[in-house]
Amino acid sequence: MLLPEIQTPAIVVDLDRMDANIRRAAEYTRQHGLALRPHVKTHKSPRVARLQMAAGAVGLTCATPREAEVMQDVADDLLVAYPPVDPGRAMRVASLTAPRVTVALDSAEAIARMGEAARAAGRVVGVYIEMDLGMHRVGVTGADAAVALGRVAADTPSLEFSGLAFYPGHVRQAVPEQDAALREISDALGAAIDAFERAGLKPPVVSGGSTPTLWRSHEIAGVTEIRPGTSVYNDRTTAAVGACAWEDCALTVLATVVSTAVPGQAVIDAGTKSLGREPIRGAAGEGFGALLDRSEVTVRTMSEEHGILDLSRSDWRPRVGDRVRVVPNHVCIVVHLFDEVIGMREGVQVERWPVAARGR
């Protein structure tokens, strides 16, 4: 099936680009002696996770119980990088059949709940202590508090202290300007690792890494594992901050021009319910996505099912029925909005796969 025949809106993945993105991350981590544990939140698809494992990933990172339940068919070693606080969620994590399950936690309450669920399920769950190294979202502040929590985990029979985790998601500036932020993380992380070692809790794993900082992960002293998500597909933000080339963007939203009735604009059938409403962060860039083949044309405003193209920087004047491919600002949000992905090579659909780990 050719692109003009696919019903829109749809998400389309260029498989050659995706393959290259997976290979590139695997080669980088191999070269620097880092373990690669890709975050599946971006693709939510066993089809893609299998390729990541085959390329050399040590395991997978998940955010939701649903992601972990689906991904245990693909990998024996799962990290749930999210505190499973409510009892139902903790029990679902403890009930995973994967041989190795680790969770990242940042409170005594969460450790107690996870420990109780693991005990009830008759298994041992690993614990990373989540530290806040500048993002100010979750994570323990300061090495002493982190060591104290690590001790609680180590002393809980159904849990195992497995290491430290942090997420440098606040390092959003473009790649060349990241130096100071990465130095701060390195310093704080070094102090934390020292404190854990002094307490007799040498962390077996130090897990960090985001897509914007992906290619500089080896500069953060102490990191042994990284968890990039977005890099499998990449998106407009990743390209804008310089962590990928525009030609590395593998996923686009295929859309049809449905109206040119209002002069000076064109309306496509991809709005907030297909593209999300994510701004570009960490670099300049207006709008909610840009056309793959005409990146000067952006999605200026949206309604739920309408995207209005900004044609002011382009001579191109589309007609009703024309097809466009939009590179979204934030691909993880877009995948969550669709049930199915179309895989293509050289402009031809070669497969479809479900976004199997969508939902709750």
Next chain:
Amino acid sequence: MLLPEIQTPAIVVDLDRMDANIRRAAEYTRQHGLALRPHVKTHKSPRVARLQMAAGAVGLTCATPREAEVMQDVADDLLVAYPPVDPGRAMRVASLTAPRVTVALDSAEAIARMGEAARAAGRVVGVYIEMDLGMHRVGVTGADAAVALGRVAADTPSLEFSGLAFYPGHVRQAVPEQDAALREISDALGAAIDAFERAGLKPPVVSGGSTPTLWRSHEIAGVTEIRPGTSVYNDRTTAAVGACAWEDCALTVLATVVSTAVPGQAVIDAGTKSLGREPIRGAAGEGFGALLDRSEVTVRTMSEEHGILDLSRSDWRPRVGDRVRVVPNHVCIVVHLFDEVIGMREGVQVERWPVAARGR
């Protein structure tokens, strides 16, 4: 099941409030002699659509082919208020088994495609000519161009000229300040209706109406039908602009506090993948949602699965494991992010229903 036992994040509908919202819209339209054709994009649920029909709706409004395919089990009279431009989409609309199907169109291309699909399916499809009365999204500009399109539809054997449609979605200001905008719409609409009548194409239906302007629809001269969506559940924006009371908000996102590790804030397990990233428009209001029981506490920032509560205007200090109910800024986006709705009365879950018309 009580709220504390429901796994989060989840969307929960207060059925008493929803019932009252449905009744209120039906009573208003009855009182003013308007036909009510609720837009199902908000709930995407036959469960809810049946109540709307039972309350007196003349039919339903849909945006996507999927919505129409699911809703034809509920109503015999469907409006697809979206140009089905790509051939697959036009064929799906033409293939609906509902006895009466109407589409809103704004271009000769879309009329030609819909006419061809209806001819191939061996049926007659009604056409509303969509006019732009100030929103500048879709719709023909000016009465002459609209009449010309109406003529094309009337002259196409597989189509029927069924009326005019417009969407006053640009009238976002708070209810008391809407006067000038509504007068402008009234004037433009009056001129258009006159032009159609002079051309011998008296519009059988004049279809308008949004939730922010819902209770003033009767002030727009010429309107015979309205298509409110959001009003079935309402949301923080609807309350902020004064088109509903806070106590009319029927849908909330139930979430659990998962981290209080970073001082001065609390993190809930509802982020962009549960709440969307919709701003309040048309009225003041920060953040992406507010707590039902403490509306001074808002969701300040989000990641995909994290929402950070702004506690700066509250003395309340939640603990890990506490439950909250978030009234989202834009409920239509939130429903699209979930597969299932929990219906409750007086704090107890009494049913669950699928968001059956989600997806494509």
